[in-house]
Amino acid sequence: MQHSFAYFLDQLINGLTLGSIYGLIAIGYTMVYGIIGMINFAHGEIFMIGAFISIISFLLLGAAGVTWIPLALFIVLIVAMLLTSVYGWTLERVAYRRLRRSPRLAALITAIGMSIFLQNYVQLLQSARNKPMQPIISGGIEVLQQEDYVVSLSYMQMIIMVLTVVLMVIFSQMIARTPLGRAQRACEQDRDMAALIGVNVDRTISLTFVVGAALASVAGMMFLLYYGVIDFFIGFLAGIKAFTAAVLGGIGSLPGAMLGGLLIGLIEAFWSGYFTVEYKDVAAFSILVLVLIFRPTGLLGKPDIEKV
Amino acid sequence: MTAVAEPGIRLRRLDVPAVLKEAGLTALVIFALTFGLVGFETLDVPGGIDINTRFGDVAAAVAFGFVGRIALILLREHRPLPVLALAPLAAAIMLMLLLSETLFGPETGAVLKAFIPFHDPIVLWSLAIVAVFFSIRAALAVRDMSSGLSLEEREERVDRLGARVQRGARLLGPVLLAFALVFPFTPFADRQMLDIAISVLTYVMLGWGLNIVVGLAGLLDLGYVAFYAVGAYSFALLATNLDVSFWVALPFAGAMAATAGVLLGFPVLRLRGDYLAIVTLGFGEMIRIILLNWYTFTGGPDGISGIPRPSFFGLADFARHASDGLTFHEMFGIDYASSQRIIFMFYVILAMAMVVNLFTMRIRRLPIGRAWEALREDEIACRSLGINPRNTKLTAFGIGAMFAGFAGSFFASRLGFISPESFTFIESAVILAIVVLGGFGSQIGVVVAAILLIGLPEIFRELQQYRMLAFGMAMVLIMLWRPRGLLAYREPTIRLGGDRKAGS
Numbered sequence: 001m002q003h004s005f006a007y008f009l010d011q012l013i014n015g016l017t018l019g020s021i022y023g024l025i026a027i028g029y030t031m032v033y034g035i036i037g038m039i040n041f042a043h044g045e046i047f048m049i050g051a052f053i054s055i056i057s058f059l060l061l062g063a064a065g066v067t068w069i070p071l072a073l074f075i076v077l078i079v080a081m082l083l084t085s086v087y088g089w090t091l092e093r094v095a096y097r098r099l100r101r102s103p104r105l106a107a108l109i110t111a112i113g114m115s116i117f118l119q120n121y122v123q124l125l126q127s128a129r130n131k132p133m134q135p136i137i138s139g140g141i142e143v144l145q146q147e148d149y150v151v152s153l154s155y156m157q158m159i160i161m162v163l164t165v166v167l168m169v170i171f172s173q174m175i176a177r178t179p180l181g182r183a184q185r186a187c188e189q190d191r192d193m194a195a196l197i198g199v200n201v202d203r204t205i206s207l208t209f210v211v212g213a214a215l216a217s218v219a220g221m222m223f224l225l226y227y228g229v230i231d232f233f234i235g236f237l238a239g240i241k242a243f244t245a246a247v248l249g250g251i252g253s254l255p256g257a258m259l260g261g262l263l264i265g266l267i268e269a270f271w272s273g274y275f276t277v278e279y280k281d282v283a284a285f286s287i288l289v290l291v292l293i294f295r296p297t298g299l300l301g302k303p304d305i306e307k308v
Numbered sequence: 309m310t311a312v313a314e315p316g317i318r319l320r321r322l323d324v325p326a327v328l329k330e331a332g333l334t335a336l337v338i339f340a341l342t343f344g345l346v347g348f349e350t351l352d353v354p355g356g357i358d359i360n361t362r363f364g365d366v367a368a369a370v371a372f373g374f375v376g377r378i379a380l381i382l383l384r385e386h387r388p389l390p391v392l393a394l395a396p397l398a399a400a401i402m403l404m405l406l407l408s409e410t411l412f413g414p415e416t417g418a419v420l421k422a423f424i425p426f427h428d429p430i431v432l433w434s435l436a437i438v439a440v441f442f443s444i445r446a447a448l449a450v451r452d453m454s455s456g457l458s459l460e461e462r463e464e465r466v467d468r469l470g471a472r473v474q475r476g477a478r479l480l481g482p483v484l485l486a487f488a489l490v491f492p493f494t495p496f497a498d499r500q501m502l503d504i505a506i507s508v509l510t511y512v513m514l515g516w517g518l519n520i521v522v523g524l525a526g527l528l529d530l531g532y533v534a535f536y537a538v539g540a541y542s543f544a545l546l547a548t549n550l551d552v553s554f555w556v557a558l559p560f561a562g563a564m565a566a567t568a569g570v571l572l573g574f575p576v577l578r579l580r581g582d583y584l585a586i587v588t589l590g591f592g593e594m595i596r597i598i599l600l601n602w603y604t605f606t607g608g609p610d611g612i613s614g615i616p617r618p619s620f621f622g623l624a625d626f627a628r629h630a631s632d633g634l635t636f637h638e639m640f641g642i643d644y645a646s647s648q649r650i651i652f653m654f655y656v657i658l659a660m661a662m663v664v665n666l667f668t669m670r671i672r673r674l675p676i677g678r679a680w681e682a683l684r685e686d687e688i689a690c691r692s693l694g695i696n697p698r699n700t701k702l703t704a705f706g707i708g709a710m711f712a713g714f715a716g717s718f719f720a721s722r723l724g725f726i727s728p729e730s731f732t733f734i735e736s737a738v739i740l741a742i743v744v745l746g747g748f749g750s751q752i753g754v755v756v757a758a759i760l761l762i763g764l765p766e767i768f769r770e771l772q773q774y775r776m777l778a779f780g781m782a783m784v785l786i787m788l789w790r791p792r793g794l795l796a797y798r799e800p801t802i803r804l805g806g807d808r809k810a811g812s
Contacts, residue, residue: 039582053344059359060348079344086340095784104582105528106787109744112530113783116737120777125345129352236733240593243586278601285590292583293575 006146011273017157019265020164024219025242026257028212034188034252041111044239045118050084050217051230081214088213123232132229160222244288250301331377338373342366388449399439492651502650504766511762513661515742515754517711523748525704526684528585531592535565535709537731539716544612554618554721565713566706573705599728611727615720664711680704741779
């Protein structure tokens with residue numbers, strides 16, 4: 001059974017779905033690191049808030065009688081992106097802006113503090129219990145049947161992958177072509193120089209957090225739809241795995257974040273499928289350690305020289 | 309207004325529409341933040357979840373945000389007088405509403421309580437505290453306008469306060485220690501208070517241990533609890549499988565934790581600060597997951613129970629009747645009391661914590677301690693002076709881990725039961741918060757922070773659920789306001805130039 005091609009294909013589909021979610025979160029880490037050089041430890045919490053806003057929106061839409069699923073999905077997507085990005089913006093404005101010139105460790109401790117704060121904020125407001133949701137999209141197509149093992153690609157998985165691809169195309173076009181993207185790339189190269197030639201650095205950094213939070217909220221919605229249950233603690237593990245993905249791909253590199261996300265998703269899926277489910281998180285952490293020791297710049301990253 | 313202003317501060321005309329616009333924007337942001345998560349509550353009902361609305365809370369939060377922002381703008385524009393007039397009034401009204409039932413009797417009190425916008429009294433209390441804070445700031449602003457203090461001078465003043473506290477610590481330390489020594493015999497040290505004191509002291513010990521790694525050597529360790537777990541499990545496994553007593557197993561548990569620290573530290577200590585932090589976090593989680601899943605060895609999620617309590621240095625047991633050998637009360641010819649064991653545990657953890665403290669204070673004078681602090685300040689300079697950064701960091705990491713291992717075996721023998729639940733990332737974060745709030749490297753700061761963060765919520769149970777929220781907020785605020793820690797003022801360990809006493 002474990003050696004059949006069908007089983008392999010099944011893990012591949014699971015891994016790609018999971019990888020899409022991790023990749024969308026990883027972009028937030030890598031963008032922020034690229035521009036202000038800090039690890040935004042609270043980014044996983046933004047993802048969790050996105051998932052919570054999504055579940056509340058779904059419930060409200062259900063109560064309001066919106067039953068056409070594409071419309072419901074679209075509305076929830078927009079609402080979650082809007083409301084979650086306000087969290088991203090506030091996070092930067094309140095906690096990080098004043099620390100931009102201070103040592104990295106001060107910024108990291110602040111980020112950890114924000115992460116603890118947001119986790120408990122949601123726990124106090126929405127209780128610590130699991131929040132289950134009825135699956136709203138069911139069914140799928142049969143990809144392959146080998147003996148009696150059926151590999152199917154569910155509509156949910158298709159939506160997650162297609163949505164990720166669409167968002168990635170929009171996002172990379174935004175970085176490549178819009179004034180905001182140009183300003184972001186300028187700030188990434190040299191913040192002071194960018195300010196001198198008239199780039200509004202504060203605004204660019206704020207918008208970076210907004211975009212990162214919006215992508216993370218989409219990941220949160222996908223997580224909710226895929227697993228059907230969320231709680232206030234999901235941001236911790238997902239955040240660490242997405243950070244691992246960003247490091248694996250080369251922190252600061254946007255294609256790297258997506259690639260790293262897919263790789264982490266695939267590694268997790270194959271590890272669960274062929275070895276033990278219990279140790280799948282250990283696999284992710286081990287990869288983080290190994291990458292940092294042997295290739296700190298990641299797969300697609302640029303070398304980082306530490307200056308005096 | 310202008311009469312109090314010094315010529316140094318130029319009062320701009322207050323642009324009312326701009327002020328309203330800024331406050332309105334704040335209110336809008338707060339509305340967007342609270343609308344989703346505060347406005348709707350997910351209720352657990354059988355077979356799914358239901359939704360409940362709390363729009364009153366959203367409206368109140370928006371209103372408070374609007375007013376608070378206006379107050380902040382007024383302070384920024386050097387017009388503290390209206391704030392000074394209104395903030396104490398707001399605080400007074402808030403307190404009056406809170407205490408209305410005791411002040412005006414139950415009937416009028418219930419009517420007045422209906423005006424309270426939030427259901428939770430703690431939220432109101434914190435609002436009252438914010439209002440008091442605004443009043444103090446306004447009062448300070450009025451005073452500073454007449455004395456013309458600049459921001460730097462004010463910073464310096466807080467620095468001097470920190471220095472005074474540090475110098476006072478030389479007196480405060482022995483006083484606190486003397487108090488701790490007689491504490492079990494004071495009348496208010498009942499069983500519960502002793503338990504709380506033991507918890508606080510455990511965290512003081514962990515905080516002092518982590519202080520070596522974070523405060524002295526400047527290595528941010530987010531997985532410190534892993535070594536605590538290694539120590540606890542080493543002792544628990546030795547005691548339950550091989551029947552080894554606490555005092556024999558203690559050095560072994562410390563050695564195991566130190567070995568774990570060196571083994572984990574060896575490959576990763578050359579990483580840069582923030583990467584190191586994330587990797588140590590990963591290691592901490594890995595150890596927890598292994599403890600959780602290695603069922604045959606660690607008991608998995610069930611943990612290990614039936615861990616023996618420490619005896620009186622192997623000489624006597626704390627039992628009413630000895631199964632074999634002597635009991636404590638027979639040995640000293642006193643009556644049996646169940647509190648004897650707890651008092652003994654209190655002194656054990658006090659002694660262990662003091663060992664860590666003494667060790668830290670002494671090692672700061674040794675070359676290795678100096679090398680830690682130098683490495684924290686500038687690694688590249690240290691390397692060019694011939695200090696081996698990896699070995700130096702490794703000793704700090706290993707020693708810190710060893711103390712965590714000691715604390716871990718104490719923890720295991722105190723509770724008699726351990727499970728991976730006790731060693732989550734949150735524990736690491738709590739210990740780190742104690743070190744950060746106390747001011748990196750400050751020994752007395754750790755004690756104060758541990759009393760505040762562990763002792764207070766234990767005594768006031770209602771605060772328990774807000775504890776972690778306040779931890780997170782405090783970490784952020786302290787980093788924003790004083791990135792080196794609340795009362796961080798470090799007397800240089802050594803001075804060049806000779807006219808002052810070196811290293812005192």
